[in-house]
Amino acid sequence: MDVFAEIESRISAALEALKSEGDLPADLPTSGFDVETPRDPTHGDLASNVAMVLAKPARMKPRDIAEKLQARLSADADVASVSVAGPGFLNITLKPAFWHRLVQAILKEGGGYGRSTLGQGKTVDIEYVSANPTGPMHVGHCRGAVFGDVLANLLAFAGFDVTREYYVNDAGGQVDVLARSVFLRYREALGEDIGAIPEGLYPGDYLKPVGEALAKEHGAALLEMPEERWLPTVRAFAIDAIMPMIRDDLAALNIKHDVFFSEASLTRGGSDKVKAAIDALRAKGLIYEGRLEKPKGHDDEEWEDREQTLFKSTEFGDEADRALMKSDGSYTYFAGDVAYHYDKLQRGYRHLVNVFGADHIGYIPRMLAVVAAFTGGTVERDAKGKLKSWATSGGSADLAIKVVNLVKLFKNGEPYKMSKRAGTFVTLRDVVDEVGRDPVRFMMLYRKELEPLDFDFAKVTEQSKDNPVFYVQYAHARAASVFRNAQEVFPELSPDSPAVLGADLSRLDDAGEIDLIKKIAFFPRLIEGAAKAEEPHRLAFYLYELSSALHGQWSRGNDSPHLRFIQADDGVMTAARLALIAAVQQVISSGLSVLGVEAPESMR
């Protein structure tokens, strides 16, 4: 049940009635306006701009339209009063009985409350994390990982059919470096003194066991071979060893992908999916052999002017065409990504989401270009060629790119520099072990994704109450506690009992109580808004506000005992208030579950 949609439709009905009676022009639209909660609660429960939006097409004064609607809506059995204010706002106050019914509806829906049919089962593929398989995850990966995971939860809650995907960059130079690094550890495991790890190889100790395992499996056999013979073996071995580390790291954050897509698989086993994807673009006339201009703004000594295979991404507004082949004849990373997205589209997804780090922003236009090219969609730009959004539209499927900004590390307020050499490299696992899964997840979401995030270990660990996650969890635990205490007096009042679900709510008339109901009434709309905007942080902020309202109402019982939830001499009132608490707790619980954060029954 969505109060806003409900009132919207009643306003529409009122407009229709006025039209049929000739009070409004017959061709006047009956949608396109908003119903929202006014900032100032004295204005009423709900406000609409309907009169102002329709003033122009109706060629009437906003206030005149508003007054006609006022007369209509006042007759509604659920409406207590309607007023016209300011430039033509329609302020509506609903009868308490309406809010009481809402609480009952929420309790009846239970965990389904707030779920939406917005997605209508549309298939969505969300690609996130996609860290190179060259070592354990570090803190920097954390934000994108949590963001992607929660976005996936959120879209699923809003009715989309979601696939969570990880693109494994197991081809290219980085994994060759990994292989050489492991080979060194392999020699070490066979008793060789390898000395210091040379510049350019991965120095981490985590490769030691990998080298040892390699020695166990192959003995000294690999030592006899030239690099080009052992490299593929060692590379595959190393990746097979690293990926479980990464999965473990993700599991520590409660993140689980449905699909791990291997970049190397694109060209394995005789089939060349990269070539196929490029050919598909070629068929559209978007591939050509040509030269690129030397990039401006920085001196590049190694720049070489040569003819190469290019994708015409300028066709979609990118600032340069993009190379698909390296000078050694192998595919560029971009070429692999072209094939990967081609593959995703062929798997039938209607909506693709890529979660990028801020350092990959420059990569966005070419990716949008690729997907627009494959789907027949467009990359919307304004007259000056500026990108309107990081998304394609209008094609058989579309791509949206979400960018999470950098995480700046602090310790006791001082910037904290990560360095592998100085031993201050912080792995994701370290952070989760030290701080805990829930605080990390919540912290990563308690900021708009595009905003840089300061992450202070000392703050999040030592003064853990600074972390808002405890505030929200405490609200949930407090609700559970109220039930525990209430049952000592009224044993029949357990959370799912008929006595609570069917409680007579007519005495819930305190302003704070009604305010709590209004806050949970907003939940479905919040979910839809956050899902449409693909902004999970909204949910974190919402839960904080809702928790605040609950803590506030609880505390009012300190000064005014008659407001306490448990009234030992009044079972009817207690049941009513517990019903409200149960509904609030339900929303917090549902919200936290979308965030992937635990909703504890107790904080002790």
Add this chain to the structure above:
RNA sequence: GGCCCCGUAGCUCAGCUGGAUAGAGCACCAGAUUCCUAAUCUGGGGGUCACAGGUUCAAAUCCUGUCGGGGUCACCA
């Protein structure tokens, strides 16, 4: 230099895609605990929404320009 993001209270940030008198946390000041968990609550001070124009009934929000901070710019991934 091109492109992209950001600029809101002393600090860290929200602001529901254009709504009414711009909010929260931290910090500071003053209070609340024989009382359902004080990991909590109540009150107070604190603002040229970077700046200047424009669009309209209405702009922190959209457009243009300027200033400041950050990111990024073939052949890496």
